[in-house]
Amino acid sequence: MKIKWGVIGCGGIADRRTLPGMMLADNAELIAVMDANKKAADNCKEKYGAKYAFDNIQELLAIEEIQAVYIASPVFCHKEQAIAAADAGKDILLEKPVGLTVAEAEEIAEYCDKKGVKLGVGFMMRFHAYHQKIKELVSSGMIGEIVSARAQFTCWYPEMENCWRQDMKLAGGGAMMDLGVHSVDLIRYITGLNVIEAAGFVGNQIFKYSVEDAGGVIMRLENGAIAYVDSNFNIPDSAAKCKLEFYGTKGSIFAQGTMSQVEGGEVEILCSDPSLSYDANQNRDTFNAAQVMVEFGNMYTKEITEFGKAVAGERDIPITVQDAIASQKVIESAYISSADKKYQCF
Numbered sequence: 001m002k003i004k005w006g007v008i009g010c011g012g013i014a015d016r017r018t019l020p021g022m023m024l025a026d027n028a029e030l031i032a033v034m035d036a037n038k039k040a041a042d043n044c045k046e047k048y049g050a051k052y053a054f055d056n057i058q059e060l061l062a063i064e065e066i067q068a069v070y071i072a073s074p075v076f077c078h079k080e081q082a083i084a085a086a087d088a089g090k091d092i093l094l095e096k097p098v099g100l101t102v103a104e105a106e107e108i109a110e111y112c113d114k115k116g117v118k119l120g121v122g123f124m125m126r127f128h129a130y131h132q133k134i135k136e137l138v139s140s141g142m143i144g145e146i147v148s149a150r151a152q153f154t155c156w157y158p159e160m161e162n163c164w165r166q167d168m169k170l171a172g173g174g175a176m177m178d179l180g181v182h183s184v185d186l187i188r189y190i191t192g193l194n195v196i197e198a199a200g201f202v203g204n205q206i207f208k209y210s211v212e213d214a215g216g217v218i219m220r221l222e223n224g225a226i227a228y229v230d231s232n233f234n235i236p237d238s239a240a241k242c243k244l245e246f247y248g249t250k251g252s253i254f255a256q257g258t259m260s261q262v263e264g265g266e267v268e269i270l271c272s273d274p275s276l277s278y279d280a281n282q283n284r285d286t287f288n289a290a291q292v293m294v295e296f297g298n299m300y301t302k303e304i305t306e307f308g309k310a311v312a313g314e315r316d317i318p319i320t321v322q323d324a325i326a327s328q329k330v331i332e333s334a335y336i337s338s339a340d341k342k343y344q345c346f
């Protein structure tokens with residue numbers, strides 16, 4: 001069964017990534033696209049063979065055959081558009097972050113729940129073949145009990161005019177909201193551990209827009225492990241490797257370049273000698289070091305296919321809004337603790 005889709009917001013992520021991915025999904029059919037800028041909608045209609053293009057959400061939502069909408073508009077539009085889609089009875093795949101604040105995200109979640117529509121969130125990096133593989137390796141116990149994790153996700157994002165992502169009122173936050181939320185989500189997803197406490201710092205060092213150009217958060221996972229996330233809008237793209245690291249009592253997993261908009265990167269696993277005892281020389285020879293190999297696919301095709309299966313009742317929602325809110329809470333804790341100089345307990 002093919003799920004009939006409408007797409008709201010035809011900008012960067014929709015046009016460059018998700019719509020091309022949707023075209024490859026066996027269970028998806030694109031019916032209509034909408035963007036506040038009609039030219040952007042017309043462009044996607046033409047490129048991806050939609051039947052309709054609109055600059056008004058109500059016209060798209062009035063099309064009865066549309067079962068699910070993908071909302072990829074700027075964050076400040078999410079609440080109003082998710083509510084409108086829920087009122088129209090459409091299931092919703094909403095881009096991250098869910099809302100401008102955790103409180104707004106919770107309102108969206110409650111409204112969709114009340115209206116009985118399915119709401120999933122677009123943390124597509126969970127579908128990256130390497131992230132799936134790392135999750136499998138961690139779950140198998142290969143590196144023992146997780147004692148530490150770390151994720152860095154950055155980009156170079158200089159001041160630009162009329163850029164919603166650089167305006168606190170329109171984006172809700174900067175490097176941490178935009179990039180750091182993926183890192184928190186991946187650490188929670190891969191370890192399967194909730195965050196129970198978090199504190200962080202945010203600030204502006206290089207760029208003077210109203211959202212932070214850098215931030216970091218330290219979190220305590222429910223098994224006692226401490227994890228670290230740092231995100232910058234002020235590191236040149238070619239100067240960062242976007243590392244994702246998991247350390248356990250029997251070994252570790254290092255990924256670099258996997259946190260990206262396309263599947264790629266490399267992953268190495270280091271396992272220690274199973275007869276490990278205290279070594280005063282702190283010898284760092286590893287018992288077994290290996291490159292992990294996977295077959296890359298298209299994260300967006302998997303995201304659309306899996307949410308489509310949930311719409312069809314063939315599986316649960318792959319990434320629930322409650323799950324996404326748990327990650328957004330950690331990001332918000334960095335803003336709160338940076339302002340109040342206190343840390344947050346969940």
Ligand SMILES: NC(=O)c1ccc[n+]([C@@H]2O[C@H](COP(=O)([O-])OP(=O)(O)OC[C@H]3O[C@@H](n4cnc5c(N)ncnc54)[C@H](O)[C@@H]3O)[C@@H](O)[C@H]2O)c1
Nearest residue numbers: 009010011012013035036037040072073075077095096097
């Ligand atoms: N999952 C990811 O890795 C990822 C990556 C990039 C963006 N995103 C998310 O996707 C969303 C869009 O980001 P983007 O980078 O594509 O932004 P963008 O600025 O490139 O595109 C946004 C589009 O929305 C349109 N728009 C503005 N107001 C609108 C409205 N009221 N109704 C409909 N369309 C409207 C704009 O004209 C533009 O075409 C954001 O929530 C962002 O956080 C997620």
